[in-house]
Amino acid sequence: MVREADVAVIGLGPGGEAVAGRLAEAGLDVVGIEAELVGGECPYWACIPSKMLIRAGNLLAEAYRIPGMAGGADVMPDFTVAAARIRDEATDDWNDQVAADRFTGKGGTLVRARGRLAGEGLVEAGGETFRLRRGVVIAAGSKPSVPPVPGLADTPYWTNRQAVSAKQAPASLIVMGGGAVGVELAQAFARFGTRVTVVEAQERLLPLDEPEAGELIAATLRKEGVDVRTGARAAAVAHGADGFTVTVEGDDRALTAERLLVATGRHNDLAGLGLETVGLDPKARSLDTDGQLLVRPGLWAVGDVTGRGAFTHMAMYQADIVARAVLGEPGPEADYRAVPRVTFTDPEVGAVGLTERAAREAGLTVRTGTGQVPASTRGWIHKAGNEGFIKLVEDADRGVLVGGTSVGPMGGEVLYGLTVAVQAEVPVERLRHMIYAYPTFHRGMLDALADLAG
Numbered sequence: 001m002v003r004e005a006d007v008a009v010i011g012l013g014p015g016g017e018a019v020a021g022r023l024a025e026a027g028l029d030v031v032g033i034e035a036e037l038v039g040g041e042c043p044y045w046a047c048i049p050s051k052m053l054i055r056a057g058n059l060l061a062e063a064y065r066i067p068g069m070a071g072g073a074d075v076m077p078d079f080t081v082a083a084a085r086i087r088d089e090a091t092d093d094w095n096d097q098v099a100a101d102r103f104t105g106k107g108g109t110l111v112r113a114r115g116r117l118a119g120e121g122l123v124e125a126g127g128e129t130f131r132l133r134r135g136v137v138i139a140a141g142s143k144p145s146v147p148p149v150p151g152l153a154d155t156p157y158w159t160n161r162q163a164v165s166a167k168q169a170p171a172s173l174i175v176m177g178g179g180a181v182g183v184e185l186a187q188a189f190a191r192f193g194t195r196v197t198v199v200e201a202q203e204r205l206l207p208l209d210e211p212e213a214g215e216l217i218a219a220t221l222r223k224e225g226v227d228v229r230t231g232a233r234a235a236a237v238a239h240g241a242d243g244f245t246v247t248v249e250g251d252d253r254a255l256t257a258e259r260l261l262v263a264t265g266r267h268n269d270l271a272g273l274g275l276e277t278v279g280l281d282p283k284a285r286s287l288d289t290d291g292q293l294l295v296r297p298g299l300w301a302v303g304d305v306t307g308r309g310a311f312t313h314m315a316m317y318q319a320d321i322v323a324r325a326v327l328g329e330p331g332p333e334a335d336y337r338a339v340p341r342v343t344f345t346d347p348e349v350g351a352v353g354l355t356e357r358a359a360r361e362a363g364l365t366v367r368t369g370t371g372q373v374p375a376s377t378r379g380w381i382h383k384a385g386n387e388g389f390i391k392l393v394e395d396a397d398r399g400v401l402v403g404g405t406s407v408g409p410m411g412g413e414v415l416y417g418l419t420v421a422v423q424a425e426v427p428v429e430r431l432r433h434m435i436y437a438y439p440t441f442h443r444g445m446l447d448a449l450a451d452l453a454g
């Protein structure tokens, strides 16, 4: 039996759920296919629970900043309270009924199964075959990459999933990987009293960001008692009754901890999606898409599978474009010049567009300017926890910003102005002659603009 529908969406994470819901609301016959939980990684194991842990850790950190500024505070960290909030408020104990009802309430058909392409305009899922009149959207997301470190595969290591569903904070934790997942969770656990060691293979934490950002986050983590090892590639892992032992290349001293979190990146798992049935390579790293997110006629992709930045906001941005494309509505094509990203450490690391290094490698005539948060009025008032900076990257030939980084207590919010400037190519001369409210963190822009130099 072949069932007809307008559109099938494979994977209902933030990207797939947004496309499927919007098309169903528009009156199309939409089949949403989800193998795990409707909503995907972000609400159950990634963005939302991790940010709940971070919010809890930040509250503790703020309480410790009270002495010398507002009196005193007795702080009694209790990880179980934050864990209960994740279970009860964020994930409904990892139950997606509300999200499933939201989709079916819009008229969509939910198939709880693994879906795969089965030829031109055909999808198989749950023992059924669907023939799609308008097309198929692949929104299958990504999975943690586990490096081939000897001994690791056979151990009960954590990925982000076990970390955010832990009921208790471990006494000690080794975090392998100092990217966004690693530094966010390292700081959150450390603030609940876990003895944390971060092992990062590159010379700096957050190696994709400006070096100043990685250096500042390393210094901050160290101040909070985290053992940060950079230039330290994990070489071997063992697990026994006493927990984990990790050795890093070029260092004989073994690191030990109760738990090991593997945070060494994510990859798309395209094998199993039946891509070969429509002439595509199932071994590809990501799905190549055009400005309308079209992979080939009648096949769209959104989210992590497109390899354009593994962020929920990217998945949702792309979902909007695909929905418009399927519905034949006009609108702009995908534009990735000003992709914002925020790592929610304290201080937050916000970044948009090109780093200084990427701009130089692109052959641009680069000028950079930096303003330090503690030297700004708001930073000085803020005092404890005021570390940060705003760094601008200008294409000096065109007189516009092509990138910016904003690190600070509200670095992710300050980033908004930088994102608008990069996206809209606001001339630097105009940015210099605007009014910035006093005394805000974003007023630090004036210091960074004054510092712009070749």
Ligand SMILES: Cc1cc2nc3c(=O)[nH]c(=O)nc-3n(C[C@H](O)[C@H](O)[C@H](O)COP(=O)(O)OP(=O)(O)OC[C@H]3O[C@@H](n4cnc5c(N)ncnc54)[C@H](O)[C@@H]3O)c2cc1C
Residues within 6 Å of the ligand: 010, 011, 012, 013, 014, 015, 016, 033, 034, 035, 036, 037, 038, 039, 040, 041, 042, 045, 046, 047, 048, 050, 051, 113, 114, 115, 116, 139, 140, 141, 142, 160, 181, 272, 273, 302, 303, 304, 305, 309, 310, 311, 312, 313, 314, 315, 344
């Ligand atoms: C710890 C952590 C914290 C993060 N924090 C942030 C953050 O603060 N901000 C941010 O923007 N991003 C964050 N991210 C990234 C964000 O979670 C992802 O970019 C986002 O979830 C991607 O959405 P997606 O729709 O592409 O895929 P996913 O959320 O991965 O969803 C894909 C869905 O497809 C399903 N699926 C896969 N294959 C099939 C199949 N064959 N058939 C049926 N179903 C299938 C999966 O079960 C899954 O539910 C974080 C990631 C991690 C790991």
Ligand SMILES: NC(=O)c1ccc[n+]([C@@H]2O[C@H](COP(=O)([O-])OP(=O)(O)OC[C@H]3O[C@@H](n4cnc5c(N)ncnc54)[C@H](O)[C@@H]3O)[C@@H](O)[C@H]2O)c1
Residues within 6 Å of the ligand: 147, 149, 176, 177, 178, 179, 180, 181, 182, 184, 199, 200, 201, 202, 206, 207, 232, 233, 234, 263, 264, 265, 266, 309, 310, 311, 341, 342, 343, 344
């Ligand atoms: N706030 C956010 O928006 C947010 C938060 C978390 C994750 N994410 C998304 O999830 C994706 C995955 O995050 P991630 O932190 O896992 O990946 P990542 O690629 O950002 O960082 C992984 C780090 O692990 C290091 N590494 C790799 N192998 C290693 C080894 N053997 N030993 C030591 N270090 C090793 C790498 O050098 C790298 O710095 C990110 O790309 C990001 O887009 C976003």
